[in-house]
Amino acid sequence: MEYWKRIPDKEVVKEGVELAFAALRRHVQARPKETWVGLSVAAASIFIWKYGQDFRHRYFAWINNKFNHMKPQEYEDFKHKVFTCLKDLTSHDPKLKEEKSLRILEIGAGIGANFDKYPNNTRLIVADPNPYFEKYFSENKANFPNIKIETIIVAKGEDIDMVESNSVDVVVTTLVLCSVTDMPKVISQIKRVLVPAGKYIFVEHVHEWDRNNHRIRRFLQDILTVTGFWPFIFDGCHLNRNPLPVIDAVGFSNVSSNQDYAPLPVWWMKVAQPHLRGVATK
Numbered sequence: 320m321e322y323w324k325r326i327p328d329k330e331v332v333k334e335g336v337e338l339a340f341a342a343l344r345r346h347v348q349a350r351p352k353e354t355w356v357g358l359s360v361a362a363a364s365i366f367i368w369k370y371g372q373d374f375r376h377r378y379f380a381w382i383n384n385k386f387n388h389m390k391p392q393e394y395e396d397f398k399h400k401v402f403t404c405l406k407d408l409t410s411h412d413p414k415l416k417e418e419k420s421l422r423i424l425e426i427g428a429g430i431g432a433n434f435d436k437y438p439n440n441t442r443l444i445v446a447d448p449n450p451y452f453e454k455y456f457s458e459n460k461a462n463f464p465n466i467k468i469e470t471i472i473v474a475k476g477e478d479i480d481m482v483e484s485n486s487v488d489v490v491v492t493t494l495v496l497c498s499v500t501d502m503p504k505v506i507s508q509i510k511r512v513l514v515p516a517g518k519y520i521f522v523e524h525v526h527e528w529d530r531n532n533h534r535i536r537r538f539l540q541d542i543l544t545v546t547g548f549w550p551f552i553f554d555g556c557h558l559n560r561n562p563l564p565v566i567d568a569v570g571f572s573n574v575s576s577n578q579d580y581a582p583l584p585v586w587w588m589k590v591a592q593p594h595l596r597g598v599a600t601k
């Protein structure tokens with residue numbers, strides 16, 4: 320009861336509000352420029368806070384589509400090497416085995432940049448958290464009628480619990496692990512969904528390994544990532560990661576990989592030239 324009595328009556332509250340508004344009005348009249356700058360910064364912050372992620376997703380899907388059309392054939396050939404193992408695989412699913420096709424899960428599929436690497440009749444499951452890729456993915460898919468989409472999951476690779484354990488023959492990630500939030504979780508999910516002896520194919524850009532000859536690149540990768548500049552522009556991409564120790568730690572029966580410099584088309588992309596390519600077998 321004591322507590323309630325301390326609440327001021329309505330008149331006092333009204334007077335206080337009027338005084339505050341009068342002070343604000345005087346401030347605005349005395350400093351109109353600063354007020355506009357303050358209001359604009361506040362409005363921009365609210366906009367970025369509410370729509371920033373959405374805007375970045377839209378912009379990234381658009382820019383990724385543009386980049387994919389710029390990638391030279393040499394880069395595709397560079398990627399292609401690890402996909403050659405697909406031709407010797409047979410599906411664990413008797414029906415698909417009969418059809419000589421495979422069930423593949425691609426995590427972070429984007430616009431579907433790897434359609435051309437998949438065998439005829441591939442049953443493809445894709446998972447990607449960015450819904451704005453859908454338009455580009457569908458446009459691109461129209462050129463590959465030989466691939467059958469089984470499921471499209473709009474979710475992070477960390478959150479693909481809906482994909483049954485031991486159910487897919489192959490999992491693919493290309494240029495994805497640089498952006499994931501929890502790499503050990505994604506790679507554990509990959510191992511979980513693969514059938515025994517299933518293959519995990521990865522092509523990822525990584526932290527520069529040659530500290531003697533390419534220390535400037537290594538420095539740029541660190542500075543661009545640590546300042547948040549590169550992750551901001553490229554939707555969470557980190558230039559200074561190396562997924563190999565994580566892949567090894569998750570415990571595949573065999574991991575075969577190599578590091579090499581990828582042929583990338585423009586000078587500023589050289590920061591992402593060091594690549595890791597490989598195949599891990601469950």
Ligand SMILES: C[S@@+](CC[C@H](N)C(=O)[O-])C[C@H]1O[C@@H](n2cnc3c(N)ncnc32)[C@H](O)[C@@H]1O
Nearest residue numbers: 427428429432449475476493494495498499500
């Ligand atoms: C640089 S793009 C690569 C797209 C495509 N794989 C390629 O090779 O062109 C990165 C992709 O990873 C996706 N991505 C980002 N975070 C992810 C996560 N946590 N799980 C799965 N995919 C993710 C993005 O939406 C985007 O499609």
